[in-house]
Amino acid sequence: MKDAVRMNLAVEFCGVTLKNPITVASGTFGFGHEYGQFFNPSALGGISVKGLTPYERLGNPPPRIAETPAGMLNCVGLQNPGIDRFITEQIPYLRQFDTAIIANVSGNTVEEYCGMVEKISDADVDLIEMNISCPNVRCGGMAFGTQPHMVDEVVSAAKKYAKKPLIVKLSPNVADIAEIARAAVGAGADALSLINTLLGMRIDVETRRPVLSNGMGGLSGPAVLPVAVRMVYQVRQAVQVPILGMGGISTGRDAVEMLLAGANAVAIGAALFRDPLCPVKVLAELKHYLAEHHIEDVNTLSGGVVL
Amino acid sequence: MTEEIARPVTIDEITCPVQADCEVSAVKRLSERLYELVMTAPELAVRARPGQFVHVLCGGETFLRRPISICDVSGGSLRLVFQVKGAGTAWLSERAPGDMLDVLGTLGNGFRLSGLGARPVFVGGGIGVPPLLLAMKAARAQGAAPAAILGFRSRSAVILESDFTALGNTEVTTDDGSYGIHGFVTGLLERREYTSVCACGPKGMLRAVAALAERAGVPCQVSLEERMGCGIGACLGCACALRDTDGGLRYGHVCKDGPVFDAKEVVWE
Known part of the structure; x- marks a missing residue:
C-alpha cells in the first residue's frame, strides 16, 4: 500500500511523542502483563496504568461488576499496590516496551495529590495523569473533579510539583464539562483526558438490592461513546490544550469520531474485556480509514468535525 | 506488520492463553437449565488443566464474555457444561453444530494435583x-x-x-430425596475416609465442606465463582476476600489467582 509509506501516525502530546494515537485507559490494562500475553504493548502509543494511590488499596468488596446494555458498571475502588511498589516493580517491566508510560495518580487530599505528583515526577514515566474523577472512592476522586473551585485548588497545588507533563482526567458527572476543563487548564493542566466513567446503578429485582457492593458504580463501554464524543467536542471548543479522548471506543471508526470531535489521541478501555486484541484492531482500522480517505497525517483529523 | 504487532510477549506456549475460533460440534440439554457444548478447540485442549475455565464471547446483546469451566477434554475437543442464567448463556445454548465461537483460554489456576494422596474425594454441588x-x-x-x-x-x-461412576466410587445426593441419597453432600463426607478434598459448588456448601476437611485434617481446594470482567486479571473485577499469610484481609481475583483456592485462604463471611 503506497499510502501507508507516507502516512504519519505520530502525535506530539505535550512534548511527548506518541508513535500513534491509540493508547489504553487506566484501570483496564493493569500494568501490561495480562494483555501482553495477547499482543506486544509496543504496538500502542501509550499505556495509562492502573490508578495509583500513596499506599496500597484493597479496593471494594465484590460484586464489583455488573453488565449493562452495551456496557458495564464497575466499582473496583482503585485496588492497587501503591505508588512505591509501582515504581520499583512495574516501571522496569513496562520500560521493555517502546511505548509512552502514563502514570495515573489519585489521592484523598490536596496534600496527597501533591505528594503523588512529586514522587511520580522523579520516576521513569512519560506523562502524569491526575485522576480527579474516580466515582468509586469515598474521599478524593470525583469529589475533586466536579466543582470548578476544587479543580482549581487541587490542580494548581499539584502542578507546582509536576516535572512531567500533567494530564488532568475529568469526570463526566458534571453539569458543564467546559467550565471544569477551563478550571483545570487555568490551574496549569498541560492536557486533559476524558471521560472517566458515568455514575450508574443497577438493582437486582429479585433481591431488591443493588447489584454492586458499593451501590453505585462507573458506566463504561459502547453505551457511553456519544456522551464522550459530545464532551470532548465541548472541551475542544473551550480550551486549547491536547485532549486524550476516551469512553466507549471499540472500533477504528469510533477512534476517528473521537479525533474529529477534538481529541489528539484516544484510549481504549472496556472494549479490551470483549476483545483482547481491540487496540491492535482499532489501530489497523484507523490506518485503513486514513488510506481510504487519502489522509497523510492523522493529526489533521483532530477537531475536524464539520458543522 | 500485523504479525509483528500481534506477537505475544510471553513465549511459553502452553501457559500463555490464546484467543481461538472454535467450531461447535454438539450441543445437548442435560437437565432443565443445564446444557453441554462440545467444541473443536485443539489450541485450547492442549492447554487445558483441571479446574481452568474458558471465556466465551456470546451474542444476545451481551457486552462481557461468559466464563465457563472446562468439564472434559478429549482429543482436540473441549466439553463445557453450563447453566442458562441470562441472555449470554441462553444464546450459547442455542448454538448448533458448525457454529463458530470466539473463546479465550485456557484461563486461571486449576486444581493442584500434587498432594491429593491415595484417596482424594471430589465434592460437587x-x-x-x-x-x-x-x-x-x-x-x-x-x-x-x-x-x-x-x-x-x-x-x-x-x-x-x-461419567463420574466410570472414574471411581460415586455417590449422589438430592436435597428432596427424589434420587440417590436424601440429604446434603456434607452428610456423606462426614462419614467417609479420604486424603484430600476438591470441591466446587454454592458458597455455603464449600464453606461446610472446608470445615469438615479441616476437622479431618486433610487439604481442601475449593473452586470459587464471582462476576467477571476481563477474565485474565487486568480489570480486577472478580474480587474474592482472602486471608493473607499474616492474617490480614486482601482481595484476590477469581480469574487469575483462582478459580481454585486453598480453602484455608478463603474468607467465608
Whole structure:
C-alpha cells in the first residue's frame, strides 16, 4: 500500500511523542502483563496504568461488576499496590516496551495529590495523569473533579510539583464539562483526558438490592461513546490544550469520531474485556480509514468535525 | 506488520492463553437449565488443566464474555457444561453444530494435583459438578483411587453421574430425596475416609465442606465463582476476600489467582 509509506501516525502530546494515537485507559490494562500475553504493548502509543494511590488499596468488596446494555458498571475502588511498589516493580517491566508510560495518580487530599505528583515526577514515566474523577472512592476522586473551585485548588497545588507533563482526567458527572476543563487548564493542566466513567446503578429485582457492593458504580463501554464524543467536542471548543479522548471506543471508526470531535489521541478501555486484541484492531482500522480517505497525517483529523 | 504487532510477549506456549475460533460440534440439554457444548478447540485442549475455565464471547446483546469451566477434554475437543442464567448463556445454548465461537483460554489456576494422596474425594454441588470431572480423571491417571460425592436439588437436576461412576466410587445426593441419597453432600463426607478434598459448588456448601476437611485434617481446594470482567486479571473485577499469610484481609481475583483456592485462604463471611 503506497499510502501507508507516507502516512504519519505520530502525535506530539505535550512534548511527548506518541508513535500513534491509540493508547489504553487506566484501570483496564493493569500494568501490561495480562494483555501482553495477547499482543506486544509496543504496538500502542501509550499505556495509562492502573490508578495509583500513596499506599496500597484493597479496593471494594465484590460484586464489583455488573453488565449493562452495551456496557458495564464497575466499582473496583482503585485496588492497587501503591505508588512505591509501582515504581520499583512495574516501571522496569513496562520500560521493555517502546511505548509512552502514563502514570495515573489519585489521592484523598490536596496534600496527597501533591505528594503523588512529586514522587511520580522523579520516576521513569512519560506523562502524569491526575485522576480527579474516580466515582468509586469515598474521599478524593470525583469529589475533586466536579466543582470548578476544587479543580482549581487541587490542580494548581499539584502542578507546582509536576516535572512531567500533567494530564488532568475529568469526570463526566458534571453539569458543564467546559467550565471544569477551563478550571483545570487555568490551574496549569498541560492536557486533559476524558471521560472517566458515568455514575450508574443497577438493582437486582429479585433481591431488591443493588447489584454492586458499593451501590453505585462507573458506566463504561459502547453505551457511553456519544456522551464522550459530545464532551470532548465541548472541551475542544473551550480550551486549547491536547485532549486524550476516551469512553466507549471499540472500533477504528469510533477512534476517528473521537479525533474529529477534538481529541489528539484516544484510549481504549472496556472494549479490551470483549476483545483482547481491540487496540491492535482499532489501530489497523484507523490506518485503513486514513488510506481510504487519502489522509497523510492523522493529526489533521483532530477537531475536524464539520458543522 | 500485523504479525509483528500481534506477537505475544510471553513465549511459553502452553501457559500463555490464546484467543481461538472454535467450531461447535454438539450441543445437548442435560437437565432443565443445564446444557453441554462440545467444541473443536485443539489450541485450547492442549492447554487445558483441571479446574481452568474458558471465556466465551456470546451474542444476545451481551457486552462481557461468559466464563465457563472446562468439564472434559478429549482429543482436540473441549466439553463445557453450563447453566442458562441470562441472555449470554441462553444464546450459547442455542448454538448448533458448525457454529463458530470466539473463546479465550485456557484461563486461571486449576486444581493442584500434587498432594491429593491415595484417596482424594471430589465434592460437587449442582453446576459446580462439571469441573470436577477432568480433575477426577487426572487424579485417577496419576494412580489415585478417587471418589465423588455429587449433590443436586432433585432427580431432574442430576447430571454426569455415569461419567463420574466410570472414574471411581460415586455417590449422589438430592436435597428432596427424589434420587440417590436424601440429604446434603456434607452428610456423606462426614462419614467417609479420604486424603484430600476438591470441591466446587454454592458458597455455603464449600464453606461446610472446608470445615469438615479441616476437622479431618486433610487439604481442601475449593473452586470459587464471582462476576467477571476481563477474565485474565487486568480489570480486577472478580474480587474474592482472602486471608493473607499474616492474617490480614486482601482481595484476590477469581480469574487469575483462582478459580481454585486453598480453602484455608478463603474468607467465608
